[in-house]
Amino acid sequence: MAQLHDQEQRKDAETCGRDYEFESLPPVVEAPGEIVVRTVTQREQWSSRLDFVLSVAGGFIGLGNVWRFPYLCYKHGGGAFLIPYGVFLLGGGIPLFFMEVALGQFTAQGGISCWRTVCPLLTGIGYSSVIIVSMMSINYIVILAWTLFYLAHSFNSNLPWASCNNTWNTPNCLEDTMRRNLTAGNMSAIYNSSLDNYVSPVTEFWERKVLDLSKGMEEVGDLQWDLVLCMLAMWVIVFFSIWRGVKVTGKIVYFTATFPLLMLVVLFIRGVTLPGASEGIKYYLYPKLEYLAYPQVWIDAGTQIFYSYTVCIGVMTSLGSYNKYDYNCYRSCVLLSCMNSGTSFFAGFAIFAILGFMAQEQGVSIADVAESGPGLAFIVYPKAVTMMPLPSLWAVLFFIMLLLLGLDSQFMHVEGQVTSWIDLHPELMRKGYRRQLFLALVCCINFCLGLTMVTQGGIYVFQMFDYYATSGVVLLWVAFFECVALAWLYGVDRFYLALEDMLGFRPGPWMKWCWMVITPSLCLSCFIYSLVKFKPLVYNKVYEYPPWAQTLGWCMALSSMLCVPVYALLHLLLAEGSFHMRLKQLLEPRIKSPQRGAYLATKAMEQEGTLPEKVIMQTAL
Template sequence: GAFLIPYLIFLFTCGIPLFFLETALGQYTSQGGVTAWGKICPIFEGVGYASQVVECYLNIYYIIILSWALFYLFSSFAAVLPWASCNNPWNSDLCVDILNRSSLDNRTLPANATSPMIEFWEKRVLGLTDGIHKLGTVRWELALCLLLAWIICYFCIWKGVKSTGKVVYFTATFPYVMLIILLVRGVTLPSAAEGIIFYLKPDISRLSDPQVWMDAGTQILFSYAICQGCLTALGSYNKYTNNCYRDCIMLCFLNSATSFIAGFAIFSVLGFMAREQGVPISEVAESGPGLAFIAYPAAVTMMPVSQLWSCLFFLMLIFLGLDSQFVCVESTVTALVDLFPGVFRKKGRRELLILAIAVTCYLLGLLLVTEGGMYIFQLFDYYAASGTCLLFLAIFEVICVGWVYGKWRI
């Protein structure tokens, strides 16, 4: 709950203004994320190059989440969800079915007991090693899922923005259908209200924690694709007279409203999960990959027809991830085409460029689907596109447009 306060502050002071700035820049220069900055202020063209470096990192590691989601989706078609019990070859002697923890005597639980969901995630999916110094071998199943994700991405964007737009009509709207279904299912579960209260009730004391503010700022910058070259690239395809101000306001509020409503779908299920396990909600609430690949899969095992809810959830993740990946790749492609128009605007060159990017990113991404790849993924996540990086880029963008280019010329 306390997170919503700094989130709203950053939304109105940073998110919406920067979203509009980058989109308008692309629309009025008709250039990608690098050359647009060179047009208004050549000395600040480095801002564009820096944003493309961030984008290249995202192209490599963000799609790994899609490979995990595809793995879980395929696993959801089993007669019994494989993370629902400890009766699998990859489970250890420390595995305990914590879904029925309320009926267990705590004295019978080992101090280092784990759940079947955690063991499925760490042992079956990731094959996690002791550290980054032990990368181990490539998880071939994840490598195939990653290959499938790149094949889907390539054939959805290879013909340009117009064909991508037709695909996005489905991939962007279908998740809303699934979100509504999951929301209705979530709020009708027992103890869903407790989870929603936990979600909305602010802990004012947390506002003194700088990390809460940093997380809120990072969430705004990352979820709005600010300082990544995406908005400038997409804006460059707009008509010169398009009302981008109206579009930006609508998209920003739609984005934040979707995130807010998704919170109800997630926390209502976590409230139900806490009731079933007999523990506080704070103990079942996870962040990052843990929420999508441990907490929510654990919750669906408690529902009737658990395979259906699992499939719907991971399909939603896949479609949302694909939309983000489309934009990431399109940003890089547009930047390169505008930098080297004589090379890439010839017939068939754009398709070859996208293929080269896809193959290169796939080969580099194989490092992240090794047994120690999760540690490399975390390095990318914490440093490659961190809130600090995006914040510095945002500051330079504002200085460039508001001071060097001049506010009176805008």
């Protein structure tokens, strides 16, 4: 009897399994009763649930949690900012995050082919996401190169950005200790001019030593060879960390995902013990409800959610595709969402405690020292450590934390990028060392493109990438079409059936209503407002980008955004048959609702060693 039951399970596995299509052919509507034979290529999976959780946590708990959220919270009304942040978190961030992970797990495919599977007409979503993450990885590695450069100089007993007696300093350099005395009123006859004419050694180290800043994009200048070597070292680390696949990467993140959080706790403890820390935390959290009337506060809250949750760039879909089919990704997504937003909130205490100390030491307001982005990491915090006992120790700990936070995110960016391309032709790319060779090619191309950002004019190129190519506008565009594709074209009820089959239970109706109404409405309204209120790019509030540079920036943004409508239009024009038939074919999903029993039977065959490397799955329609 047991033997008969096993035979029936194996038969179910062969006839009712997950119906994947890896071919890059247009969808075909089969006639009733036709037998379709398809080949399933074996796919790598996470070794354990913890591998997936830590990989995702490392991927989206990154630099933005440390240097962007705390500043936005302070800038937009302190504790009041948590209201729009919570609205976008519950109405956009968590639903999109869960949708992408679950979609990857359901289809077991990367960021491009998953959309071709559920809605061929909008496959351009996947191409758009991959272009965005490709540009993001080029941009992100430069930050890691800067961080490594600072870390290497942090091991000196005398930090090079603490004094004005270096070769790169100018006569206008004024050490912060002397500036503090002058600010207090102890004006010497030597310093009889305004303090505005003087420059901090931290600023000169950043602009004259690290960047060797030119006057604008018109002056590209020479390569900064120190930064070139740092960027090369970062790409080598990224390559060897992910070249063996997710089974190895999942073990590396045990250290790279947890150690930065430990360092953040250490910096928090150190920060709150400094004089003036309470004032900094007060500025960070004190609620100013009148700020809720400003639309920009809500827009910044929405874009911060999309940045910090790493959605709309194909990464979460690719990571979810390595899950087992019956993995409870819903529970993990809720846990990871709490971890992500909690880390952002906690990081604000550590950062603003130190900013409060700086403001008290310099005798200025917190508004004069608060910065976001690279300004916080490479100017404000390096200046803060020079005012502490054991400055070299705290500099090393801070930059190690930044380096590991950034490396985790870079691992996932490149993994998502590579997985998305490989899953288009798995039968070709998953043989031998072809994946490793393709990964090496991607790293080399990205390294060469990144060289434009480590020249004397590289910071202008870096900011242009950040402002246009990976901006909140392009993420909102992709998020809107993701909701349209899954909730309206594929069908939210159909996807809920798949979720129930995978998870063993049916999620509550909140996700359904978010995917159908709330999330696309939030995305569309923010997208329109961002375009209406768009301002041309300006560097450091002084340098205005020339028209040709702004045009180039918009071309980079449109290179990803236009993938969605252009792909749909081309396939509608090239398909055969009447318009109605073409549209029907391109809206027909390429995956049928799987059956949990068939999956369990297949897993049993794998454990017994009776499952061949390639299983022919015959589906009777």
